[in-house]
Amino acid sequence: MNKIIEVKHLKKNYGDKEVLKDINAVIEKGKVITVIGPSGSGKSTFLRCLNLLEKPTSGQVTFEGTELTDLTEEELDQLRQKMGMVFQSFNLFPNMSVIENVKLVPMKVKGMSDQEAGDLAHELLAKVGLDDFADHSPASLSGGQQQRVAIARALAMQPDMMLFDEPTSALDPEMVGEVLKTMQDLAQTGMTMVVVTHEMGFARKVADEVWFMADGYLLEQGSPDQVFDHPQSDRAKDFLAKILEA
């Protein structure tokens, strides 16, 4: 068993509000985890605590053997390179072209030459099927295309794992498929992935493990079949009944 992330007694408060209450979990290398649960249950917050975009109030997050919660900002910058993140709202840099979005960080952080970064970017854009759009501005792309560029941009840092925060929630329905397909392809390459999603079909089909969160607790962890077909907690039963009905 080769764990890439271990979370122990993770808590996160915003002011008086306890958003995460004692989360314990292990993620193994190469596994795809999908995180489901009602909105407001703390899924995004949990994901953002994994790469410390949010500082946990207490508890530990260990990534590849390094405890993250007491690292300096500089050390964190190093480690974040190994954890790509894709956001609900894409967050492409609107003042740069598609390829510049992908090239920027490899050049500025890894010190790649323009040529090297360009080759890498073209390769990744080809992988997500968008090399033809390299010189377009992000605003001229559809939502689905933008999200695929965002995935390519995250992959350009050659991360060891990828975090996805509701990557398809902001998309028109007809574009969800292309993004999920890209993610599925990525999963097939053996990438470790944590995906917060409302796409139950995808959650079930692609995941090695499904986690169910409610009220700041990680209530269920198990194989897709276990969680979807034999949920233990009432919260999960409720949630799944409502979701699958709709």
Next chain:
Amino acid sequence: MKKIKKSGKLVVGMSADYPPLEFTKNVNGKNKYVGVDVELAKQIAKDLGVKLEIKNMDFDSLLVALETGKIDMIISGMTPTAERKKSIDFSKIYYAEKSDYFVISKTNKAKYTSTASFKGKTVGAQTGSLQYTSLKKNAAKSGIKVKGLAKISNLLMALKSGKVDAVLLGELNAKTYATNDTSLSLVKSSLSQAQMGNAVGVAKGQGDLVKAINKTINDCQKQDLFNKKYIPAAAKAMKQASSKTNNSMSKYASYFATGLGYTMIITICSITIGLALGVIFALMRLSKNKLLHAIAVCYIEFLRGTPQMVQIMFVYFGVGMLIKNMPALAAGIIAIGLNSGAYVAEDIRSGINSVAKGQTEAARSLGLSQAKTYRYVVFPQALKNIWPALGNEFITLTKDSSLVSVIGVGELMYETGLVQTATYRGVMPLFITMCIYFVVTFILTRLLNYFERRMNLTSSRA
């Protein structure tokens, strides 16, 4: 006195809009100070064996300028009142007037015949002058409403446009203005007590200097130089200054040109200072460090919450006490630069805040450091919002640079004042100045728009 001898230069302060005592004359496009007081100043400098330098400023600013060492003495038709004696010393009286006069429009000659007829009327006087004080003091008794303005030329304009019903001036002034302008008429005032006359003001504790000045005054009075030489000379200069040919604006083009030059220098230097300070204070205000943040907030709020005019005078007089011999131009540039720094800081901060939070998060999640995130992601996007705001700031600053005329910097507004007093024309110089400001800001606006468009083009290519 030692200081004067050592520097070989006597700096005399005056408010050169007070003919025939002190005023300006255009000699081949150059500004020259002339008048009775100027003659006296020349004599004093000669007797001290030093060169004379005249600093022209508002009458109100003279005392502070003397106290802060900006000038060595005041010769500006100043009366040694008990009030003034508290803060500075005076020489003996060198010239005394007998009475004050109400200057009125000739058409009202029948209406106003004595002091009593001004009851319920508005009378103007030069702020800080003896006439102003006497009006104020007697306001209740005489029933006269007082309006104070800094310059006689503006007072006479107010008279002509009906803003005031009369202007109270000292004898010399009243008579010379009435001689020069036949539409004016005089009514003797019974308000003022016997005139004390004018004396030279020096900073406290300079007995040797006062003695030297008194000696010069005695010599002059013995030879009756005032009546024989100085006053006729002044009258002649006045006549020349007010003659029709000398009144045409084209003769004063060089004044406006000099003024515009200084206005541009002030604008460019202070916007540079403002930009540098603005970036620093914006970053400080956005910083997580509580102390830096607090300093920046205090600075920005304080400078935005106090009048710029006060700031300019504070820098010139207040800070000038610490740094001796700070030229008014430098003080003006610093004051305006400091002020604009506060506004630029806010422009930059709101520009940065307008960049979506997701941009920073995306950049940080990729491993870009905070500094690099600012540099490559946030700042280029913020610039698009900051640029128009900065453009506005630039234009505001061009206009606000006119405020430094209060400390006697020879920029456009100040030169306009000179032209006004030299030509006895109030409105025309102002109109020309307005046009100049407008042309400058109009060109600036076009230029800034052009760059703004170019920037939008480069960042939105498809």
